[in-house]
Amino acid sequence: MRLVKTALTIAGSDSGGGAGIEADLKTFTAFGVHGLVAITSVTAQNTTSVTAIHDIPPEVVAEQIRAVVEDIGVDAAKTGMLSNAEIIKAVAKTVEKYDFPLVVDPVMIAKSGAPLLREDAVDALVKYILPLATLVTPNRFEAEKLSGMEIKTVEDARRAAKKIAEETGAKAVIVKGGHLSGEYAIDVLYHNGTFKEYRAPKVEGCTHGTGCSFSAAITANLAKGLGLEDAIGVAKKFITLGIATGHRIGHGHCPVNQSAWIEIPAEKWRIYKELSEAVRKFEEMSPVHLIPEVGTNFVYSLPLPYARTIEDVAGVKGRIVKYGNSVKAVGPVEFGVSDHLARAVLAYMRFYPEYRSAINVRYSEEIVELAKEQGLKVSFYDRREEPIEVKEKEGATIPWGIETAVKRAKNRPDIIYHLGDIGKEPMIIIFGKNPREVLEKVRLIL
Ligand SMILES: Cc1ncc(COP(=O)(O)OP(=O)(O)O)c(N)n1
Numbered sequence: 001m002r003l004v005k006t007a008l009t010i011a012g013s014d015s016g017g018g019a020g021i022e023a024d025l026k027t028f029t030a031f032g033v034h035g036l037v038a039i040t041s042v043t044a045q046n047t048t049s050v051t052a053i054h055d056i057p058p059e060v061v062a063e064q065i066r067a068v069v070e071d072i073g074v075d076a077a078k079t080g081m082l083s084n085a086e087i088i089k090a091v092a093k094t095v096e097k098y099d100f101p102l103v104v105d106p107v108m109i110a111k112s113g114a115p116l117l118r119e120d121a122v123d124a125l126v127k128y129i130l131p132l133a134t135l136v137t138p139n140r141f142e143a144e145k146l147s148g149m150e151i152k153t154v155e156d157a158r159r160a161a162k163k164i165a166e167e168t169g170a171k172a173v174i175v176k177g178g179h180l181s182g183e184y185a186i187d188v189l190y191h192n193g194t195f196k197e198y199r200a201p202k203v204e205g206c207t208h209g210t211g212c213s214f215s216a217a218i219t220a221n222l223a224k225g226l227g228l229e230d231a232i233g234v235a236k237k238f239i240t241l242g243i244a245t246g247h248r249i250g251h252g253h254c255p256v257n258q259s260a261w262i263e264i265p266a267e268k269w270r271i272y273k274e275l276s277e278a279v280r281k282f283e284e285m286s287p288v289h290l291i292p293e294v295g296t297n298f299v300y301s302l303p304l305p306y307a308r309t310i311e312d313v314a315g316v317k318g319r320i321v322k323y324g325n326s327v328k329a330v331g332p333v334e335f336g337v338s339d340h341l342a343r344a345v346l347a348y349m350r351f352y353p354e355y356r357s358a359i360n361v362r363y364s365e366e367i368v369e370l371a372k373e374q375g376l377k378v379s380f381y382d383r384r385e386e387p388i389e390v391k392e393k394e395g396a397t398i399p400w401g402i403e404t405a406v407k408r409a410k411n412r413p414d415i416i417y418h419l420g421d422i423g424k425e426p427m428i429i430i431f432g433k434n435p436r437e438v439l440e441k442v443r444l445i446l
């Protein structure tokens with residue numbers, strides 16, 4: 001029995017690795033599905049343009065499909081760039097022999113504007129491929145082409161989805177709403193005679209390969225046995241995260257980040273383990289005299305580009321407090337439980353991305369002097385110098401303070417302190433690449 005599920009992509013290659021089979025394979029991997037490929041066309045492509053297209057002979061495309069289906073087996077498949085009518089016919093003729101679910105991303109034009117489907121091949125796509133589709137995933141412009149309607153609103157998208165399904169015989173159609181105006185990306189699914197909407201806030205980020213990755217995510221989840229509506233729900237979350245966390249590479253449309261889906265949970269687990277261990281060691285050190293009145297927190301952030309808000313920073317719930325002659329963490333390590341220190345580390349990471357951990361300790365002149373004697377670099381900020389517009393903005397003081405202290409220092413400061421204000425205790429923050437490095441600096445002071 002085969003334990004791993006398999007998904008096949010019948011699509012073109014994007015040498016920039018942002019769209020096409022490259023995006024599909026990364027997406028399959030993110031869902032733990034073994035990816036198979038039938039390459040239709042090789043494109044020379046980057047984030048700005050497509051500079052060459054070399055189509056694979058139709059019989060070779062068909063043979064790639066046959067080879068993997070008959071040996072390995074396919075649990076679900078998708079099509080992407082099919083390029084020309086001959087490839088379309090060869091794919092249809094081959095795929096119709098098998099009974100796996102087929103997701104059709106009717107790729108027509110690259111984000112950079114280059115045509116990826118010959119004008120005279122649109123009819124072949126409608127005639128031969130769409131009737132075989134479990135789901136068709138057009139964006140606004142593809143849906144306009146397939147339905148012959150102008151789509152400006154969600155209501156138009158609903159009518160277009162129904163029209164495409166009824167006219168082509170596709171079992172379901174989802175018209176994606178990323179190109180419609182409004183603050184939400186609303187995708188409209190027409191399936192079994194009913195409509196369902198999938199919405200997510202439109203996020204700033206990287207969009208090259210969104211269509212490929214979204215349809216690949218649906219395919220992977222169909223391969224894993226999810227129902228169509230649930231598979232789309234997971235894919236919507238996946239693509240929203242991938243856009244928001246895309247790596248800023250190239251000079252044009254940067255690509256979606258498919259690995260965020262698995263990298264973030266894996267990083268979170270590593271952070272939880274490392275920080276929990278460091279907190280335990282800090283308790284063992286019993287540094288009672290280092291604990292300020294408000295308590296100590298000890299934080300560790302996700303790396304960039306995943307560190308976006310305080311929810312992405314782990315800390316100690318309830319902080320670390322004095323307990324007789326010892327110190328004790330009140331609660332466990334969790335994400336989103338630190339406010340002050342999380343803001344501090346996020347601000348620091350804007351200058352020094354590798355420095356993702358910090359602890360706050362009681363301020364005293366002696367501690368600052370000791371730190372300097374031990375060779376640690378020290379800087380500070382003065383809350384009385386805080387501009388009024390920063391003061392009025394919720395949560396802006398600490399980022400402003402860290403930025404001020406970093407810019408004041410000649411070299412990267414290990415420690416930043418402030419002398420407090422009315423109702424605000426003075427504080428020292430010690431930064432390090434990871435909790436272990438922070439603890440080493442605490443030991444130097446001890
Ligand atoms: C080889 C290849 N296939 C598909 C595309 C389309 O990708 P993109 O331009 O990012 O558009 P969406 O997939 O996001 O709708 C491509 N560029 N290259």
Ligand SMILES: Cc1nc(C(=O)O)sc1CCOP(=O)(O)O
Nearest residue numbers: 294297338339340341342360427
């Ligand atoms: C209350 C407080 N103020 C700090 C400062 O640097 O001014 S550090 C600190 C304690 C840690 O807070 P949290 O648990 O919100 O990270």
